[in-house]
Amino acid sequence: MSAKSVLHLWIAQGNPVAQWPNTNSVKEGMKHIPFVVKVDMFLNASAMYADLVLPVTALFETPNVTHSVRSAVISISEAGVTPPGECKTDLEITREVAKRFGLEQYFNEDPSVYIGRVLEPAGITYEELAEKKGINAWDLNPDYIAYKDGEFLTPTKKAHLWVQAWVDEGYPAIACHQRPEEHPLNADSELAKKYPLASVQRKTRSQVHTTFKNLETMLCMDGHKPNIYINTEDAADRGIVEGDEVTAYNDRGEHTGLARVTDHLKKGVVVLENGWEDTTASSSSNVTSNKWPTLGTIHCCNSTLVEVKKGA
Secondary structure: OOOOOOOEEEEEOOOHHHHOOOHHHHHHHHOOOOEEEEEEOOOOOOHHHOOEEEEEOOHHHOOEEEEEOOEEEEEEEOOOOOOOOOOEOHHHHHHHHHHHOOOHHHOOOOHHHHHHHHHHHHOOOHHHHHHHOEEEHHHHOOOOOOOHHHOOOOOOOOOOOOOHHHHHOOOOOOOOOOOOOOOOOOOOOHHHHHOOEEEEEEOOOOOEOOEOOOOHHHHHHHOOOOEEEEEHHHHHHOOOOOOOEEEEEEOOEEEEEEEEEEOOOOOOEEEEEOOOOOOOOOOHHHOOOOOOOOOOOOOOOOOEEEEEEEOO
């Protein structure tokens, strides 16, 4: 990057300051970005680090198409509520920015045109989906067979039981159990001696990641503070009883909540709640690492060593 280059960050449809692992590292990185734009409907943790916050429309204020890996149903999301104030859709915001760069011709179509383009590979038209409201993707190809004729999604089209990429990363070539770097049974690990508890994270019924976590109607269901679940023996060893304010911590940061002491949790394990952020409470991502292992292909949010102490 040249001395004249200026780094900007545009954040839409996400809350990295609260949800990305090793949150304190993310916050430190945000301080070094000269100009940050956050497109959101709430002043969440990421918006607090933004130089400019653009109000965006909510789900039922925006025409769109919805589909998820958790569901085979493709559905139309029609705007049924008038957005408040000067809120704009993501498309309208992008169009306004594109105008400044002389690229508005790529973003000046009606939303139905872009929805139609997304649907086209599946053989569905916008008009068809608008009429039916929802279409089961399995009905589009009922004869689908995964890996038909033994053809796999690999360079050789064959199943790979011996994987070179694993060898390149120092792992055995054949699938077998690999203990995480942060694990309480790593007896020779100074980290495990310092932070002897393995923390895992759970979702709660009142939010999806950080979504809905700032709504009073949702907070009143499960409380205004995170719960930290700890085994009865582990709690007694630390002078902790049910309902105490406690803090899970390591070298990366701290996450504070209320102790939930239980025999239903294995000794040596604590459970943190994912989805809290600095606008309501401390994030459980404060203590997670940002490792991205070859075998797991996703960050190690459930391979985190911590200690738990009484008090904030």
